[in-house]
Amino acid sequence: xxxxxxxxxxxxxxxxxxxxxxGAGPAGSRARGVQVxxxxxxxxxxxxxxxxxxxxxxxxxxxxxxxxxxxxxxWFRASYRAVVTLPLRERxxxxxxxxxxxxxxxxxxxxxxxxxxxxxxxxxxxxxxLRKGENDLELVFExxxxxxxxxxxxxxxxxxGFEPPAPEALAHDPDxxxxxxxxxxxxxxxxxxxxxxxxxxxxxxxRIGASAxxxxxxxxxxxxxxxxxxxxxxxxxxxxxxxxxxxxxTMPKFALGDGELGDLAAWLAGLGAPPPALEFEAAAxxxxxxxxxxxxxxxxxxxxxxxAGRDPRGPVPLHHVPQKWHAAALVEFLQQPARDYPHTxxxxxxxxxxxxxxxxxxxxxxxxxxxxxxxxxxxxGRRLAQRLGCAVCHALDQEVDExxxxxxxxxxxxxxxxxxxxxGRGAAPDHELDPDQSAALxxxxxxxxxxxxxxxxxxxxxxxxxxxxxxxxHGLDGTPxxxxxxxxxxxxxxxxxxxxxxRGQGVPALTWVGSKLQPSWLVRFVQGQExxxxxxxxxxxxxxxxxxxxxxxxxxxxxxxxxxxxxxxxPDAQAAIHGERLVQMGTGFGCVQCHALGDQPAVQVFERAxxxxxxxxxxxxxxxxxxxxxxxxxxxxxxxxxxxxxxGERTAIQDVLGGAAEAQFEAIWHxxxxxxxx
Numbered sequence: 001x002x003x004x005x006x007x008x009x010x011x012x013x014x015x016x017x018x019x020x021x022x023g024a025g026p027a028g029s030r031a032r033g034v035q036v037x038x039x040x041x042x043x044x045x046x047x048x049x050x051x052x053x054x055x056x057x058x059x060x061x062x063x064x065x066x067x068x069x070x071x072x073x074x075w076f077r078a079s080y081r082a083v084v085t086l087p088l089r090e091r092x093x094x095x096x097x098x099x100x101x102x103x104x105x106x107x108x109x110x111x112x113x114x115x116x117x118x119x120x121x122x123x124x125x126x127x128x129x130l131r132k133g134e135n136d137l138e139l140v141f142e143x144x145x146x147x148x149x150x151x152x153x154x155x156x157x158x159x160x161g162f163e164p165p166a167p168e169a170l171a172h173d174p175d176x177x178x179x180x181x182x183x184x185x186x187x188x189x190x191x192x193x194x195x196x197x198x199x200x201x202x203x204x205x206x207r208i209g210a211s212a213x214x215x216x217x218x219x220x221x222x223x224x225x226x227x228x229x230x231x232x233x234x235x236x237x238x239x240x241x242x243x244x245x246x247x248x249x250t251m252p253k254f255a256l257g258d259g260e261l262g263d264l265a266a267w268l269a270g271l272g273a274p275p276p277a278l279e280f281e282a283a284a285x286x287x288x289x290x291x292x293x294x295x296x297x298x299x300x301x302x303x304x305x306x307x308a309g310r311d312p313r314g315p316v317p318l319h320h321v322p323q324k325w326h327a328a329a330l331v332e333f334l335q336q337p338a339r340d341y342p343h344t345x346x347x348x349x350x351x352x353x354x355x356x357x358x359x360x361x362x363x364x365x366x367x368x369x370x371x372x373x374x375x376x377x378x379x380x381g382r383r384l385a386q387r388l389g390c391a392v393c394h395a396l397d398q399e400v401d402e403x404x405x406x407x408x409x410x411x412x413x414x415x416x417x418x419x420x421x422x423x424g425r426g427a428a429p430d431h432e433l434d435p436d437q438s439a440a441l442x443x444x445x446x447x448x449x450x451x452x453x454x455x456x457x458x459x460x461x462x463x464x465x466x467x468x469x470x471x472x473x474h475g476l477d478g479t480p481x482x483x484x485x486x487x488x489x490x491x492x493x494x495x496x497x498x499x500x501x502x503r504g505q506g507v508p509a510l511t512w513v514g515s516k517l518q519p520s521w522l523v524r525f526v527q528g529q530e531x532x533x534x535x536x537x538x539x540x541x542x543x544x545x546x547x548x549x550x551x552x553x554x555x556x557x558x559x560x561x562x563x564x565x566x567x568x569x570x571p572d573a574q575a576a577i578h579g580e581r582l583v584q585m586g587t588g589f590g591c592v593q594c595h596a597l598g599d600q601p602a603v604q605v606f607e608r609a610x611x612x613x614x615x616x617x618x619x620x621x622x623x624x625x626x627x628x629x630x631x632x633x634x635x636x637x638x639x640x641x642x643x644x645x646x647x648g649e650r651t652a653i654q655d656v657l658g659g660a661a662e663a664q665f666e667a668i669w670h671x672x673x674x675x676x677x678x
Contacts, residue, residue, distance in 0.1 A: 030171035032477065034082040035179055038068045042075040042145065051178030052186065055167050055477060057082065058515075058560030059458065060098075060150035061143060065557075069212070069454040070185065070447065074147040080139040082170045084130070091127035093156045098141075098560060100149030105138040106130065116151060152515075152560035159648070160634060163627055164559075167477035167511060187437065188444025189451060190463055194250045195431055196220070197417075197441075198452070199392050203407040212455040213550050220251070221341040222395040228272030229329040229340070233371035234320065235265035243432060245320045248312040252417075252429030254388060262376025263384055270378050275328035280361035288362025293500045294538045295349060296507075297359075299472035299483035304366035315482075321363045323371055330360045338545065345468055347542030350528060409449055413442050461554020464547055465510070473502065473539070475509035483507070499538040503638070506608075507539050512635065514555035516624045518565040523552045533615050536608045566621055571673040578656055579671025582664055583613065588653060589644055591668075598675060607640070617672035629665045 033053035040048050050070035057080055059067060066073045094111050096102050102122065104112040107130070112122045143149030154162040172179065192198070198216040202208045208216035226235075234245075239261050242249035256264070292298065301316050302308075308317035321330070332339070334356040337346040351359070382398075385391070389405075391398040406412065414420070416428040418438055433441065444451070465471065472482040480488075487501045498504045513522070524530045528543025544551065553563055582588035585603060593603045595610040602609050616625075632641035644651045645661040657663040 029174070030083060030085075031174040032167065032170065033172050034080050034170050035172040035176060036081075037079045037178060038071045039077045039079070040071045040074065041077055041142070043072070048072075050182060050185070051176070052182040053172060053179060054080070054558070055462075056558060057137070057139060057153040057165055057170070058151060058558065059141065060557045060560050060562050061148055061458075062557075062562055063146055063148045064455065065147070066454045066456040067143075068459050069189070069451040069456040070182075071454075072450070073454060075145045076143050076147065078141045078143075080137070080141070082137045082165075082172060084135045084137060084165065084169055085171070086130055086132060086135060089129065089132045090158050091129050093124050093127050093162070095121050095123040095154040095156075095162055096151055097121040097154070098149065098151035100144060100151060101142045102151055103140045104153070105136075107136050108138075116149075150560050150562065161627075161630055163634075164512075164515070181443075184436075184440045184443050185447065186463070188440035188442075189447075190467070191433075191437055191441050192444055192448055193218070193452070194467070195252070196250070196393050197448070198408070200389070200405040201408050201411060211452045213460055215460075216452050218343040219395060220393040221344075223268060223271060223390070224395055224397065225272030225340070227269040228274055229326060229333070230269075230324050231326065232265050232269035233373060234324040235268050236261050236374045237320075237323065237371050239264055243310070243312075244308065245324075246316060247308060247310050247314065248316060252431045254429050258374055259376070260384055262374035263378070263381035264376070264388075265374065265381070266376035267378040267381030267385060274326050278327040278331065278360075280327075280357065280364075284358045284361035285365045286362075288358035288360070290500075291355060291358055292362055296473045296483045296502065296539055298486050299481065300469050304363050318363055319366065322366050325360075325364070327360060327364055330364065331356045334359055342546060347468070347544050348528060349540055349542045409445075411445065413445070418442060457550060457554035458557040459554070461551050461558065464551045464554070468544070468547070468551075470510060473507060475511070477511050481507070502539055505537050505539055506534065506638070506640075507537065508534075509636070510555075512559070512624065514552075514557070515559035515561065516621060517619050518621065519552060519556050519561070519563060520565050521619050522556075523549045526552055533611045533619065561621075569673070571670040573674075575667040575670040576674045577671075578664070579667035579669070582653065582656055582668050583671065588656070589651075610641070613672055614676040617669070617676040622669065625669060626662070626665055629668075630661065 036054045037049055037051045050068055061067050064073055067076055096112055098116040101115045106128050111124050111128050114122050141151050155165055156162045193215045198208045238245050242251040301318050304318040304321055307319050335351050337344050337348055386398050389400055390396055391400045415424050417431055419425045475481045483502045487496055487503055490496055526544050526548035583591040594605055596602050596612040598614045630645055631643055632639040646652055649661055650659040651661050
């Protein structure tokens, strides 16, 4: 009961605040996350600093990387501040692992202070008393002089062992001026990347190809065969108002008359021949609708019959699909989303031909509003595309005069794209930025010569999790996924089949993924090179071929780990003997009842099979494995895995290793390690 009260009371204040606009409330309120200020050390002059909000109290930075792109790579200090709200006064122990130096203070009192070395954690000698209500945690970490370092904070309470503080329990002041400025700069950074500002304004010294992770060198869709994919009428509607078709469009609006729109669409529609007409079987539409729900398309998209809204953060509408696509081209796109647009946010679901056909039949069955035909001249359209500089962002067989646009850093915000008055824009396109977005881009521009060129994996991952809509399918930090919310609404009126409900299927959350899995396996899985370890899922993890590896490395860094897998340790033969007994039916916990053991199938599955034990051994980090077995529902309240530790330190299996839970779980680890191979 005490553990339940702690989790509930620590989480509810944050959850209530997040429901407010932007997560902020009146002065003195709290929002989820940890305030962290990064400061560059060792440079000449005043040391620059940058404040932002982190998810967790951990970090890893390798040589040549930066903790944030707003601070140069090299020697740095990271100062974290978080508030933890507790329902009762209790004593807690603290431990910090990593490399570097660290100081931890709780409610102003020193708890830990010293140097971190691999395999030599700092641990509090005596428990610290935390009071009922709010408690202030202050942690200052300093890297090595060369810039690399890592730390992971753990705490242990009266009824749980050492674990990282859950993100749901950590809060900060959203009204802090540094936090607000950091959020504005982060927004400006993402807009600068997504709106491809550097493709028009980069100079010879700051080449876009040299940007970190290639972020600035991201062209739009290849248009050299665009007429073989989309319809001419849709091109007119798209060029007239991109955000009426797709509210999150990054394509700017150009001030073009109907005649110019017709000319440009006529030329583009002539690039590539439309494919032959494609007929769908009668049952395909219904199969596609079901697949649309099974795969979780409903998490990112509205159904095709729903008209578009204007919220760029809302679901991506599909109402325009019948207007846009030639049927055969849509099928090809669904099977290879990145073929003509390598940087698309649409992931690869590795659809079979019949699956792509069914989805296309469903998406094209909507009764789209007809688009008025607009006449045009292709020759004039080609000249217009040359004048507009379409080839700056798109692959086209045209030369571009890049001298037309001001080079970094000689831009003038009172003119061009960021002009406050429409008359000041001149011939520049209209990105339709709202006041907050315009202010964010203006604030970021002085940093545009440096920030995009600094590799900061943790920052990249944080932005990509949002940009790629990872939380559409996966819960994060105690917040349900968009798909789970959809299922809850849908099941309120009509019971959902299990195959359409991500909650019943057990789609995993992302909260601990960076500390849970070995990086090499996770990279292969995200890039589509590994099969799902959960074969019972009808949901399907799509492949992120281009961004996947860096996103994984960023998630790993957020949790205080480096790029490499844990080193393999030879299993202890005697411990493995105990472990083999413990996984069996009758002599142990009966793990093999629900879990396969390599080629040995599960003995007697209840409801659904668990993950293959040998696969789990190759995927999981040791620290997470131990924490999971100690108390599965503490990590995942919906876990079907029972808790075998019955009195804090012992299990019901008393005749193996004296019933000591930690020793028994370690023995199972050694047994699985003797059978598994990475």
